[in-house]
Every structure is written in C-alpha cells, then in structure tokens.
Amino acid sequence: MVTPKSPAPFAKSIRRRRARDRVIESLLLLAGLVAVFTTLAIVWILVAEALPFFSHVPLADFLTDTMWTPLFAEPRYGILPLVAGTLVTTFVALALAIPAGTIIAIYLSEFASHRVRESVKPALEMLGAVPTVVYGYFALVMVTPFLQKLLPGLPGFNMLSAGLVIGIMIVPYVASVSEDAMRAVPNYMREGSYAMGATRLQTATRVVVPGALSGIAAAYILGISRAVGETMVVAVAAGLQPNLTWNPTESAATITSFIVQVSLGDLPHESIGYQSIFAAGLVLLVITLAFNIVGFALTRRFREAY
C-alpha cells in the first residue's frame, strides 16, 4: 500500500502510463489509416500502371472502338465489348436477384415467424461465404447443361448461365441487407397501418418498404457492385472471347474475366498487355465507384428520420 505521504511513485507511474497511452493511441491511429492508404494505393497503382497504356492507345479509341483484340497482330483496344459483357451478366443477375431477394426480405421481415427468421438468417449469411469459384463450377457443369435442354443451341460458354448463377449468389446479400432495413422500421408505423384496416401485404408494400427505402437501395447497390466485380463465375462459364453483344445467350468476356485471362499467361512486366489489365481495372473501379456514389446519394435522399 502506498500511503498519502509519498505521492511521488504514484505520480511517476501515472506519467509513465499516460506516455504509454499516447504511444498506443498513435499506433492505433496508424492502423486506422491503413484503410486510407489502401484506397490511395489502389488509385495510385491503377493510374500509374495504366498511364503508359494510354500513351499507346488514345483515350478516345479506348472508349469508342468496338473491338478488343490485344493479342492480334494488329491489336485493337476498345473497352466497349468488355463493358457490354459486364453489363449483360450484371443485368441477368439482377433480374433474378432483385425480385427474389426483395420477396424473401419482405416475407422474412413481415410474414415469417420468429423461429423461421432466426434459422433462415444465419443460413443466408453462410451462403454468402461460399467461394465464387465453386459457383463458377455450378454454372459451367450443372446450370449450362440444364439450360441447353431448355434452349437448344445454347453454346457451352454463355452469359445467361453465368448471370443466373451470379444472381443466385447475390440473392442472400440482397435479402439479408433489405431485411435488416425493413426490421429497422419502427413497429408503431406498422400498428398505425393495421389500425387503419390495412392487411399485412398492404402494410408491407405501402408503409414498411417506403420507410426502409434507403436501406433497400443500399442492398440493391451492394448487389450491383458484387455482380459487376464478380470474376470467377464469368471466367469459368461465360467464355473468354470479347464479343460486343447484348444477347445473353452468346458467350462474351467481361472486364474481370479479361484480367484473369491475361494474368494466367505469363506477361512480362511493362508490356502493353500487362498495362492493359490496369486500364481495364481502372474502368471497373470507376463503374463500381459510380454505383457506390449513386447508392450513397440514394440513401441520403430517402433516409427517413424516425
């Protein structure tokens, strides 16, 4: 025990502990800044490695040329075919995932019993962890043969199958995040609606969904950026030939599958092929960033204060 007569050791220990606290605080801040450094590094690396590419290929050609043939004798570098492939697979995926995810979310949040909800939610979260290359296998080996029975003449590699499997893959995300948003709508709003004689479905579609719109929009945006950035499913099942088409039953490369295809070969550092994947990556980053900003703006706009 230290008696009040000798405060000196105490004071010293406090000073030491405070000094230690300051050191630790700056270390923790440094860890927090890793996130900022990562973002800066992503932008820096993509821009720095893509710049030499754009000194070879004029930006106007890159954005408007309709051919992407980097390995031909006379290479053409038009990003449009890759962007089209990305948009088509994304669209197919969303056409499946948004209705299915929303219906599941409304059902779980407004209709299902507590027990059903508590057992389905963790299962949905677990499905989010299934490796995407496994989904790629599903698309190529199981879904495509099945679709070929329905649509004779469907090629072995096609965007439809890849898109549908990406859709199945993102249903859990869309459902889980939308459900969270709907649960956050306070109960008195539902009760007010019931008191006016509305049924559960009317309450769900006219009170809960509008009230949770910002969260639901965020869920959709999350789904879109997953689908745009999804790589392995398209690399396995959609084919690797760049193809400017809006027809999902054809095969086509996406931005992501092009990057994978180039990475699988052994490209020398500093070659134009090496630089082209950074240019493609930059386009991908801009597309996902644009969706994220739209999502951010939407959530701001529709945020309801309770």
Next chain:
Amino acid sequence: MRAAQAGVERRKLFDKLFVLLGLVVLVAAFAVLFALFLDLLRQGAPRLDWDFLTSYASRKPEQAGILAAWVGTSLIMVVTACVAMPVGVAAAIYLEEYAPKNWVTAIIEINVTNLAGVPSIIYGLLALGLFVYKLGLGQSILAAGLTLALLILPIVIVATREAVRAVPRPIREAAYALGATRWEVTAHHVLPYSMGGVLTGMIIGLSRAIGETAPIITIGALSFIAFLPTPPLTGEFPFLSFAWLKDAFTAMPIQMFNWVSRPDPGFRVNAAAAGAILLGMTLLMNGIAIWLRYRFRKKINW
C-alpha cells in the same frame, strides 16, 4: 357495404398469395443451392480419399491431388490472420474508443465502407503493382497473404466495432473512476468482453479469404506445383525458418479453377472434389463463427 366486404376478402387473398410466393421463392433458392451442393459432393465423391490430399497436381487426372494447394492455402491464411487481426482490431478500437469527431475520422470511416465495396480483383491488381513489383516481394506466399489481409480488413474492422460497441458504457466508466487510463480500460475490460465478437469477425473474414480466387490469380499463383514451400520448422537453431514466405505457391481455389477450365472430364471430377473440400472448409468456419457468437452471447449477462 358488400363491395367493401369483397375488397377486404380480395386483399386477404392477396396476403395469403404473397405468403405462398415468399415461401416458394425462399424454398426454391435454398433447394437450388442444396441440389447444387449435393451434386458437387456426388460428382467429387470418387476422388475424396487420402491419396487426393497427399498427392501433387499431375497430368493424369486420377493421380492428381491437392497437397500443394492445401498447404499453400494454410500458409497464406497464417500470413493473412497475422496481419489482418492486429491491424483490423487496432483500427476498430481506434474508431470506437479513441477517434475524436473530426475530418480524419470521417475519412477513415468513408474509406472502410468504400473498401468493402471494391471488387476483389482490384485488390489483385493493387497487389500485382505494389507488392509483386514495386516492393519486390515477387509472386510469393507473403504477397498473397498481404493481399487477402487487405481484402478482409473491412470485414474484421466492422465486426470488431460492433463487438466493442456492445460493451456497455458503465463498465468503461467504472474503470475510469478507478483511475485507469484509456488504454487500460480498453485492454483490461473492453477487449476481453468483446473477444467473442472479434473472433467471430476474424473467422468470417478468413472464411472469405480462403475462397478468394481472383486476386491470387492476378498476382500470379502457379497452378502446377510439384513441391512444398520450405518447411517453417527446421532441425537447426533457431528452429524457425521464414524462407517459405518468399516461395511460389498454389492454393485450393486456384487448383479448382485450373481443373474446371480443362476439357478432360477426369479433371472435372477432381474440380468437384476440390470444390467439396473448399466448401466444407468455409461452411465449417462459418459454423464455428456462428456457434462462438452464440456461446459468448449466452455467457455474458450485463
């Protein structure tokens, strides 16, 4: 009056129809996935044996195995965990316990949210440019582990923040009242109480990392490796070697991707077997995480 009655009846019918629709969609989603998983297991079953785990990749499908792949994946996960856990937890503690409300904090928060939405292949390009070439780490286990650590950092940070936030204020205030400094409050009270949530977040992050294929392909994993990395334990003093960090590698998802993209049906079977093992690993890890969360929740009564 009768018209109103009919309207009510119709709306009630819609309600029932929607319940039916919801159930059908939910069951269909799970049934499709369940059927796919089952089929994967059935197709891979003939190769799921001890030899498969202890053989290297081979040109003959029936002799090929995943030895190099699972060893590579395990070593990458060690690197990822060793980097993502301390950095992620420290960042989360800073944001929850220390950060003043200013623009620096706001920028960190925006970046964490934004990074969670960046496609994984972009991390691969970052790693290719930065780790492999600019920092000269080469196409190594270290580069792969660091890449996946950056990738799961947002997951670890968000999970840790939630766990830390769940610790009630009075516990902190009691510690402060006894003269503890901020770090003492954090290290002696807040962190032990939130350990369940932190571990859960870490396991979920690792289960995500274990299946990530695209970023590892981008930095140049090899798909045909017939040797193991330098063993981390050696016979001579100091008994620990870190030479494996610089070794070339392959990983489970890479091996599966390589097999599935070959036309030979024999390799498809191998891909299914590797996929079943990979799937089993991620589901097991997630199961453990959910169980941990449940146990820690039950143990603590505020």
